[in-house]
Amino acid sequence: MSVEVVVIGGGYAGLGAIGSLQEVPDVHITLVEPGSGHQLIPELPEALAQHGLVSNHLVPYDQLLADTGISHICSRASSIDWDSRTVSTDSGQQLSYDWLVLASGSDPSMPPIPGLRQYGRPLRDAADAGRIKDALRYQKDQRIVIVGGGLTGVEVAGMLGIDHEVVLIEAAPRLLPALGKGLADYAFRRLQRLGVILVLGQKVQSIEPHLVTLERDHYGYDILIWAGGITVPTWIHQLGLPLDSRGYPKADPYGMVIDHVFVAGDLWHVVVDGQEIAATAQVAALAGAYVGEIIGHRIQGVGNESSFAPRLRGMLISLDPGQGVGWVLHGGIPVRGMSARTLKALSFHQYRLKLARRFAKAWPMAGSE
Ligand SMILES: Cc1cc2nc3c(=O)[nH]c(=O)nc-3n(C[C@H](O)[C@H](O)[C@H](O)COP(=O)(O)OP(=O)(O)OC[C@H]3O[C@@H](n4cnc5c(N)ncnc54)[C@H](O)[C@@H]3O)c2cc1C
Structure with a gap:
């Protein structure tokens, strides 16, 4: 019988976790996500520009998950019974899990x-x-x-x-x-x-x-x-999980909150060597992939795990359609102007390409300009 992994939220962290879990044999993955498409949230400011379109920044799940064996429950997770390991959804489904990833993002x-x-x-x-x-x-x-x-x-x-x-x-x-x-x-x-x-x-x-x-x-x-800024969604507070002083689920250095339950993405308030790591899509994708790997190790009984310590490749901010600012290469090199904007556009493309590769899809996918 296959191991059941439920992933709540199909954002950067959820899809990162799924990417890693797909490598683990005899695992069945269920994604609980109310939306019909993966939202490329860092690209949304571009959608607001005069000729931008919100639909250009959504990748449909039916396309992304086709032929992968992953089930998509198009609904919102509303409560979780920790004893029976069951997720309930808004549309009345009850989903049993052996392992659970909470990756439902943040609220404003x-x-x-x-x-x-x-x-x-x-x-x-x-x-x-x-x-x-x-x-x-x-x-x-x-x-x-x-x-x-x-x-x-x-x-x-x-x-x-x-x-x-x-x-x-x-x-x-x-x-x-x-x-x-x-x-x-x-x-x-x-x-x-x-x-x-x-x-x-x-x-x-x-x-x-x-x-x-x-x-x-x-x-x-x-x-x-x-x-x-962002905060933890109310429904997470109502789950009865242990919370830290800022109201985030209290995770160990591997992202585990309680037995068999992990957090990733904006929901994981990551602190490494006393330093808070800002919640970004980049960190969310890395955290998701990491948590998926950790679950895979534990399912397969292989050890030697090191705690989560993301190595950031940069932080780039668009200032208008032609200009940007930020840094690249692990905090080493400041960039400004057109080069920063070009690097930012390149990072969006790289992420889309990575998605296509991870889910074995032809390029360009729908939602790719
Ligand atoms: C306008 C804007 C610009 C940004 N720009 C950048 C940037 O340039 N670079 C960068 O690195 N980061 C940027 N960020 C931050 C980045 O978008 C987030 O850190 C990232 O999306 C977090 O990923 P996540 O997977 O935790 O959550 P999300 O990507 O938000 O995904 C969460 C998913 O969970 C689903 N969900 C919610 N509730 C439930 C539920 N109850 N049940 C099931 N599913 C649920 C949602 O529908 C959503 O699909 C930006 C954020 C915003 C708002």
């Missing part, structure tokens, strides 16, 4: 700012991108306020700054805390040159229809995009 963090939930539009997935896209007019008299000067906020400001009036608000005194100051200053200058109004060092106090109030200023807006 929405602090209790008056008006935020009513008027702020998060950008966390393809559905959010579709809703924002529907509201965009691509005219300079439409003002977009973006709150959050991290990776997402900066990329969206760059993509929308060409065709709209954009105001980017960040509570910290500088943009892009994940990058060194020199690179963050470059991003600042680049966005300024594009005409983006940059407001640093002020927190949002309240949001009303068409007016956002900060500590000292206020700005009118037509669309307010909230890019204020």
Whole structure:
């Protein structure tokens, strides 16, 4: 009889885990995922640009998983019984597992700012991108306020700054805390040159229809995009797993939370040598592949496992369709301008190619431009 592995979430981490588990003999994999396509989330800011299309950034699961033997349950996992090792879904299925990977990603963090939930539009997935896209007019008299000067906020400001009036608000005194100051200053200058109004060092106090109030200023807006970080989804909190001080499932250095249950991706708050590893698609894909391998080792009874310590190949941020900033080669080399943008585009292509290879699919797949 085959070993049953259930993977919850078909994002970067879930597909990374499946990629590794496919190598393990006598394993049957079930993916529980409500969406019809794998969302290439880091590409979504591009979908917001005038000629972008959200559908170009989705790879259909029926195509990806065809002829792989992997079952796709197109539903949302809603609860898990740890004693009987059963996952229940929104559509009423009960799925037994021997091993489980929780890779359902994160939710936008929405602090209790008056008006935020009513008027702020998060950008966390393809559905959010579709809703924002529907509201965009691509005219300079439409003002977009973006709150959050991290990776997402900066990329969206760059993509929308060409065709709209954009105001980017960040509570910290500088943009892009994940990058060194020199690179963050470059991003600042680049966005300024594009005409983006940059407001640093002020927190949002309240949001009303068409007016956002900060500590000292206020700005009118037509669309307010909230890019204020991520948090653990509520349904994960309700599972009764041990949680760390930030509310993430408390995992050991191998990603295991309780016996036979692992986390990966945004849900795994990874700390290596006392240093927090930022939640990115790159880390999610590596964590998923790693957790899949660990499960494979344990199924086959082979040992010699080393704990998860991702080696990052770089961090690249688009500043507009032609410019970018970041670093490559394990933190060694800063890159700016067209070369950074080209490397970022190349990394998107590499990921798609890797997917095609991992699932033995012809290139280009649907969803590939
Ligand atoms: C706008 C934006 C830009 C970004 N840009 C970059 C970038 O340039 N580079 C980078 O490295 N990272 C970037 N990131 C971060 C990156 O997208 C995430 O870190 C990454 O997607 C996390 O992967 P994951 O597999 O954990 O989650 P996801 O990729 O979000 O996948 C989670 C999946 O789980 C599914 N799911 C959710 N709930 C359930 C449930 N209850 N049951 C079953 N399935 C469920 C969802 O439908 C989804 O398909 C960006 C993020 C955003 C929002």
